[in-house]
Amino acid sequence: MAYCDNCRYFFPVPENTDDYMPGKADCIREEVDHKGSFWLSKPVVNRNIADNCPYFIPRFIVET
Numbered sequence: 001m002a003y004c005d006n007c008r009y010f011f012p013v014p015e016n017t018d019d020y021m022p023g024k025a026d027c028i029r030e031e032v033d034h035k036g037s038f039w040l041s042k043p044v045v046n047r048n049i050a051d052n053c054p055y056f057i058p059r060f061i062v063e064t
């Protein structure tokens, strides 16, 4: 099972912001239509199940 926090479009809300809550994040994706590209954003939480999301792309973790 995949979760939103496994997705490359998952951006956690920084701790130093007013709307910070543990697990809270924004799903930010770039879309392109005939006029050009634009960004879409919506609130998500880390444990949202992503299995049925058509936009899910696994994030790559680079271990050093």
Ligand code: SF4
Binding pocket: 003, 004, 005, 007, 008, 009, 010, 026, 027, 028, 029, 044, 048, 050, 053, 054, 055, 056, 057
């Ligand atoms: S809603 Fe979909 S695209 Fe957005 S973070 Fe979750 S799995 Fe990724």
